[in-house]
Amino acid sequence: MSIAKTYTPADVEAKWYQRWQEQGFFKAKANPRKQPYSVVIPPPNVTGVLHMGHMLNNTIQDVLVRRARMQGKEACWVPGTDHASIATEAKVVALLKEQGIEKKDLTREQFLEHAFAWKEKYGGIILEQLKQLGASCDWDRTRFTMEPELTQAVLRVFVDLHQKGLIYRGVRMVNWDPLGQTALSDEEVIPKDVMAKMYYLRYAVVASSLRPQAASQNESLELAADSLWLTVATSRPETIMADVAVAVNPNDARYTHLHGATVRIPLLGREIPVILDEYVSIDFGTGALKVTPAHDLNDYELGVKHNLPVIDILNNDGTLNDKAVLYVGQERFAARRSIVKDLEEAGHLVKVEEYASIVQTSERTKAVIEPRLSMQWFLKMEHMAKPALEVVENDTIKLHPAKFKNTYRVWMENVRDWCISRQLWWGQQIPAFYLPDGTYVVALSAEEALELAREQSGNAGLQLTDLRQDEDVLDTWFSSWLWPISVFDGFKDPDNADINYFYPTNDLVTGPDILFFWVARMIMAGLEYRKEVPFRNVYLTGIVRDAQGRKMSKQLGNSPDPLDLIKQFGADGVRTGMLFSAPAGNDLLYDEKLVEQGRNFSNKLWNAFRLTQGWEVDASLSFVNEKAVEWFSARLQATITELDEHFEKFRISDALMTVYKLVWDDFCSFYLEMVKPAYLAPIDAETLRHTTGFLETLLKLLHPFMPFITEEIWHELAERGPKEYVCVAAWPKAKPAAGAADLVARMSKALDIVAGVRVIRNQKGLGPNKPLTLAAKTDDASLLTDYDAVIRKLAALTEISVVDAAPAASVGFVSGGVEFFVPLEGQIDLGAEKERLEKEIDYARGFRDSVLKKLSNEKFVANAKPDVLERERQKLADAEAKITALEQGLTAL
């Protein structure tokens, strides 16, 4: 036999991937005769490398796409990458820094040149890696969110939404990332639990500001007015230089004497008023709140309400600016340490408390977010959110698992306007152009802008050089949200054949972490621009964690390199390994054992194939395996039905497990063992024909999960024409046959008898092949007659006979209500056998009694459905028959 004993994936994977591509199997085009099936890839970062999350996500997509392709649909999986503005820009900045180049020394054009060079060099690596996984994308359709055409789409949408009055510009409190030096949307901000310090600072009350009676009251307490203090609690002492007031609750009796007073900022000495607002909690901290409108959203709102000035003491990079007066140039956290020390020395620090708090951090750079007032562009969300919520509520779009519907609803009902401008260069520059008079126009190009500007200003003499384009770029998600439309050129050419055919796409596979970032917004864009949802099903994967449940991270070093894994276990092994334990929405606890299991499964399949290849046909032999064939055929049909149901419900893991068991247990452990001829003995032609047919069907069912090995065996199994690949073979259709369930049930009874004999072999320490005989005490020997050959072969029996009484010196077991005996001359332990029988009788009686109890319950008999009742009666009869049989066996001993 020349076939290798173990399957070696490395030899075959690259070969088949190349052939599939040569054959053009992954290419899709609008074909009215076929049903469309389309999926758009969640575009990975253009400079990213494959990690375990991608592996899971793309394996699932590939399974869905390959199955659809086999079902005869026009399967279109669109790949591509995302320009990931903030992440990529950060990388490029870091890279330039290594080369001694600072971003601030470059012009926008120079920087973009560097960035594009980097993108050319590293961009798309991840797509090459996906090919090794077997991803069957239509690579001719590869898109990039920042390519010219998609940029056009983004600009069109911006202009359109602006015209519709949905985009506006304004000064708002935004999330500022001092490391990325850009504003972020609310969704890009991650709250983190930390232990923080609460500083209690005392502000001197300005004596002259106190009302006379208040002052005298305090004098009565023998306190000089200028020794009066007001203590506030703050977590950010470095912002006191930006204080513009201290607020107390008007109903707070402790501070009535301070109404209308002013206090002095420690160290700085600037006077600020004490203001009254019910917003302040009396029971939190000291009940006095320092108001810093520039650096806190609530304070900002308080400031607006009370008409207070705004003092912004921070630079873009988080260092203190001139307005701070003190600590100018220090980084905010360094400034905090300095000021705490100084406050303490000056006697202003009353106490410091540790407390559990939350800091907002940047999703991309991890920097602590600074709430900051700035001029930004926003998209109104309300009118888009409503229909987008509706389509999920009414299941036009189904989320898998459905529990995410709740999360989705809450978000959509509370959605706030989307901050879409970013202070970066890598991205689509906002198409807003400022006129010398400070007003602006929005247009697709500078030329159009000029026209509009002349019109708007009434100044026909305006030149291009008079216009200044907004420096900001758009949030990356402002391009990703158009992805399902833009990849089919639905903006450039809204009525083209591709978009009409492939849109709406069918399934979207992504992580729940970007349900709002991306999924919700794609739904909005789809409804706004196509009046139709972008996809029907959203499959939300879990996060890949390590076996201890920790997130995969570089620091922990617990993230395996996917390509190494593929090398080691084969792409098929890795794919199945990931899917073994990945129910939708649940985190996947990655363990190398899973991938090993996947690899072992490949090998199992390989060896099943190897076995059949070794068989010589003898045409003169008659067909002796009818029972095995009809049984496996029935099992196969039932499994296909089950498999389709799992796919319907997006239960990919269950689907895999179903085929896994079909192959390993039913096909290998039972079917092949039933039909396999003795060593070197030939097989009959009919059995071989059926077996090969079964194997082919199994290969088809397995192909979406294990594309490479199935293709390899598919071709080894038979001579195939140039277009005959399992990759495009027809997905098996379940053909329910009459009596199939009965066939399966009867075989299962026969196999139970086999197991009974095997148990005895185990218990008595008899080898698997020691010839034995079996005697059955039964009135109905039809099962034994029909399955005589099967039972004898699998249990290694020379003979099965029917007897009236237990043979002497035999060990028994009960299967299907019938007692069986294996005669074992001189190897019987009478006592043990008796004990075993008594135990069985006890159990059977207990069972009978429980059924009897149920049946003697009048209310049960009166209320239970007839079929339930009938089943119970049957159980009673069976139990009684069994007890009788066992009792007779006992007396015989």
Add this chain to the structure above:
RNA sequence: GGGAGAUUAGCUCAGCUGGUUCAGAGCAUCUGCCUUACAAGCAGAGGGUCACUGGUUCGAACCCAGUAUCUCCCACCA
């Protein structure tokens, strides 16, 4: 602080509209096997008061209420 979901074998999970002695799978564990397809294997076995407490019902892992624990989402208490 608000909301949602979860809690079933050592681990990861099934268990559909309540009805085969209070239950299944894969992995892991244990026992015995190198039986010429596969030791990346074969044949067996053990293992669960279905989180807890009540309730509804002839009957509850499943329905209801409460409790506990966990997870996720949302949230401006300095």
